Amino acid sequence: MAYLLLKTRLALELPRINAALEEAEHTLPAPVQPVAHHIFNSGGKRIRPLLLVLVARLLGCQGDNVYRLAVTLEMLHAATLLHDDVIDDAATRRGRPAAHTLFDQTQTILAGDALLACGNALVADFQNTALSRSFSQATSETCAGEILEIAAQRDPELSLEQYLAIISGKTAKLISCACEMGALLAEASAQQVAAAAAFGEHIGIAFQLVDDAIDFAEEGVTGKPSFGDLREGKMTYPLRCYRQNLDSDARAHFDEQFRSAAFSPEACRAIAESVRRLGYDRSTRDFADSYLQQAEDNLMDLPDGKERTLLREMAAFVRERTK
Amino acid sequence: MAYLLLKTRLALELPRINAALEEAEHTLPAPVQPVAHHIFNSGGKRIRPLLLVLVARLLGCQGDNVYRLAVTLEMLHAATLLHDDVIDDAATRRGRPAAHTLFDQTQTILAGDALLACGNALVADFQNTALSRSFSQATSETCAGEILEIAAQRDPELSLEQYLAIISGKTAKLISCACEMGALLAEASAQQVAAAAAFGEHIGIAFQLVDDAIDFAEEGVTGKPSFGDLREGKMTYPLRCYRQNLDSDARAHFDEQFRSAAFSPEACRAIAESVRRLGYDRSTRDFADSYLQQAEDNLMDLPDGKERTLLREMAAFVRERTK
Numbered sequence: 001m002a003y004l005l006l007k008t009r010l011a012l013e014l015p016r017i018n019a020a021l022e023e024a025e026h027t028l029p030a031p032v033q034p035v036a037h038h039i040f041n042s043g044g045k046r047i048r049p050l051l052l053v054l055v056a057r058l059l060g061c062q063g064d065n066v067y068r069l070a071v072t073l074e075m076l077h078a079a080t081l082l083h084d085d086v087i088d089d090a091a092t093r094r095g096r097p098a099a100h101t102l103f104d105q106t107q108t109i110l111a112g113d114a115l116l117a118c119g120n121a122l123v124a125d126f127q128n129t130a131l132s133r134s135f136s137q138a139t140s141e142t143c144a145g146e147i148l149e150i151a152a153q154r155d156p157e158l159s160l161e162q163y164l165a166i167i168s169g170k171t172a173k174l175i176s177c178a179c180e181m182g183a184l185l186a187e188a189s190a191q192q193v194a195a196a197a198a199f200g201e202h203i204g205i206a207f208q209l210v211d212d213a214i215d216f217a218e219e220g221v222t223g224k225p226s227f228g229d230l231r232e233g234k235m236t237y238p239l240r241c242y243r244q245n246l247d248s249d250a251r252a253h254f255d256e257q258f259r260s261a262a263f264s265p266e267a268c269r270a271i272a273e274s275v276r277r278l279g280y281d282r283s284t285r286d287f288a289d290s291y292l293q294q295a296e297d298n299l300m301d302l303p304d305g306k307e308r309t310l311l312r313e314m315a316a317f318v319r320e321r322t323k
Numbered sequence: 324m325a326y327l328l329l330k331t332r333l334a335l336e337l338p339r340i341n342a343a344l345e346e347a348e349h350t351l352p353a354p355v356q357p358v359a360h361h362i363f364n365s366g367g368k369r370i371r372p373l374l375l376v377l378v379a380r381l382l383g384c385q386g387d388n389v390y391r392l393a394v395t396l397e398m399l400h401a402a403t404l405l406h407d408d409v410i411d412d413a414a415t416r417r418g419r420p421a422a423h424t425l426f427d428q429t430q431t432i433l434a435g436d437a438l439l440a441c442g443n444a445l446v447a448d449f450q451n452t453a454l455s456r457s458f459s460q461a462t463s464e465t466c467a468g469e470i471l472e473i474a475a476q477r478d479p480e481l482s483l484e485q486y487l488a489i490i491s492g493k494t495a496k497l498i499s500c501a502c503e504m505g506a507l508l509a510e511a512s513a514q515q516v517a518a519a520a521a522f523g524e525h526i527g528i529a530f531q532l533v534d535d536a537i538d539f540a541e542e543g544v545t546g547k548p549s550f551g552d553l554r555e556g557k558m559t560y561p562l563r564c565y566r567q568n569l570d571s572d573a574r575a576h577f578d579e580q581f582r583s584a585a586f587s588p589e590a591c592r593a594i595a596e597s598v599r600r601l602g603y604d605r606s607t608r609d610f611a612d613s614y615l616q617q618a619e620d621n622l623m624d625l626p627d628g629k630e631r632t633l634l635r636e637m638a639a640f641v642r643e644r645t646k
Contacts, residue, residue, distance in 0.1 A: 029466070029467040030474075031473070083436060086432065087428075087429045087432060105409075107473075110406070110410070112436075113406060113435075113439070113466045116436070116439065116440075116462075117439075117459065117462040120443060120459040120462065121456070121460055121463045124452070124455045124456040127456070129447070132452070132455045133444070133447040133450070135447075136440065136443040136446070136447040139439075139440040139444070140437070140443075143352070143440045144352040144437065147355055147437060148352060150354070150433070151353075151354040
């Protein structure tokens with residue numbers, strides 16, 4: 001059975017993470033608790049809190065306050081999902097109704113604000129300036145990544161550099177922050193803190209690349225609406241490979257459609273089919289692999305311990321996941 | 324000339340505050356800078372940064388980093404205004420077009436998030452755990468106040484206690500935080516920090532009470548749309564006085580209309596006219612006065628210095644302002 005060690009540890013850690021999350025939920029203003037409860041129970045994998053816990057334990061952190069810190073990342077992540085739902089006006093998230101279809105827009109926006117504010121206050125309670133800086137920096141960068149992504153929508157000529165800056169901001173910074181905060185809580189050396197942050201950044205980018213590949217999977221395989229990125233005008237890595245390999249007439253036609261968001265459902269399906277047939281989802285996973293290699297190198301700067309093995313398994317899981 | 328000392332000092336401080344604000348604006352992601360620029364230049368009085376600067380100087384803080392800290396409060400304040408504009412779907416703010424009518428909703432929500440995140444990161448850069456806790460606590464409480472206010476909308480039986488909890492949260496906590504952070508930056512004693520925070524809390528509540536009185540002013544006198552609170556179903560202090568003094572039939576009719584937000588423009592005008600004629604705007608200012616008295620008492624726990632005179636003038640200004 002694959003990932004046996006990781007799954008066993010997950011089974012131990014998840015109840016503790018979920019208990020801390022429930023406790024954090026009760027620090028929110030009562031009217032927005034149902035919104036937070038909904039988003040916390042929408043099938044999230046708790047990857048960010050789990051990474052924080054594993055890194056902290058690997059570096060010798062004892063005690064239970066690690067869970068209180070870990071859930072601040074899930075709160076920040078949930079805040080971004082709630083505001084995204086309002087912004088994208090998406091009907092579903094992970095196959096379930098999006099928050100703003102169950103609660104009104106006002107509640108959804110305010111719940112996001114409250115999650116961000118309370119997450120931040122929980123970090124401040126640790127009275128550790130390095131933790132506060134890491135968290136607030138990650139918040140800024142996550143927000144900036146999202147803003148850059150929206151500004152880049154429907155631009156078929158988005159450079160690879162810009163694309164990487166977007167996914168680093170919107171996804172990798174928060175995952176990197178999880179690992180960095182775990183190391184900071186454990187009072188690790190500056191070198192270990194930097195290695196943990198770099199590990200997180202690299203698996204974060206790989207995570208988003210694989211996500212972008214999954215967006216072109218056959219319909220019904222994932223819990224998400226299919227081809228969302230294509231419909232929303234996001235020039236992700238697999239789509240970029242597809243566009244680059246079109247001849248110039250086809251590319252001009254594609255660009256025109258992409259700029260005006262004019263793809264029919266049939267056109268989306270045909271493009272996705274080509275992406276898979278031509279192996280661009282596979283190239284995307286290969287590109288992700290190059291980041292996972294770097295992530296594994298970063299692990300070598302952390303102590304040899306059972307959590308290091310688990311972190312390596314997590315990297316493998318990022319590579320192979322299909323939804 | 325009234326407030327001569329205060330006006331002279333304002334003329335000295337405002338350019339420095341505005342310069343720091345402009346610098347902070349440039350730390351935001353480029354696509355949302357125009358939104359921040361708009362909200363920063365929409366007629367705000369810079370009361371929060373000014374209070375921070377005055378308290379810090381009174382308590383002996385030298386140097387220019389006080390301005391960098393002061394503007395984080397204006398950033399947080401601006402963030403709440405932007406999200407409010409989206410939530411209330413208001414067409415104007417302070418007589419000018421609201422942000423979400425000039426920029427789209429997505430940009431407005433994200434600009435609010437970015438302002439909150441960057442404000443927080445600027446505070447974290449001070450590497451002072453007390454400052455970080457004060458700021459994040461104020462953010463949480465401001466957010467909670469807003470949520471409570473919305474949950475209480477159209478409830479004619481809102482208690483005075485609940486009303487005070489709402490205005491303390493949505494307005495006073497941030498003003499209190501401004502004074503507290505000024506004292507913390509000056510490394511004042513715990514007693515002085517507490518006195519500064521209490522001073523801010525008291526003038527903050529008075530500020531909001533006066534604001535709620537101004538909402539019933541004659542149309543065209545203020546820069547705001549008239550009777551906004553009545554139309555939005557906010558049971559503010561002057562409206563509460565009005566309702567309490569209705570006979571039981573009239574009150575039942577009022578409650579029914581209030582619950583269903585059914586007041587016509589003529590009905591709003593008539594109620595506002597009654598509020599003024601019966602002196603409930605004046606009672607509201609008298610009630611505010613009781614908080615300003617307490618604020619003045621709090622000042623006695625701070626050193627005698629020229630800024631203390633200015634803080635006393637600010638309290639008088641809060642009492643007498645008409646828009």
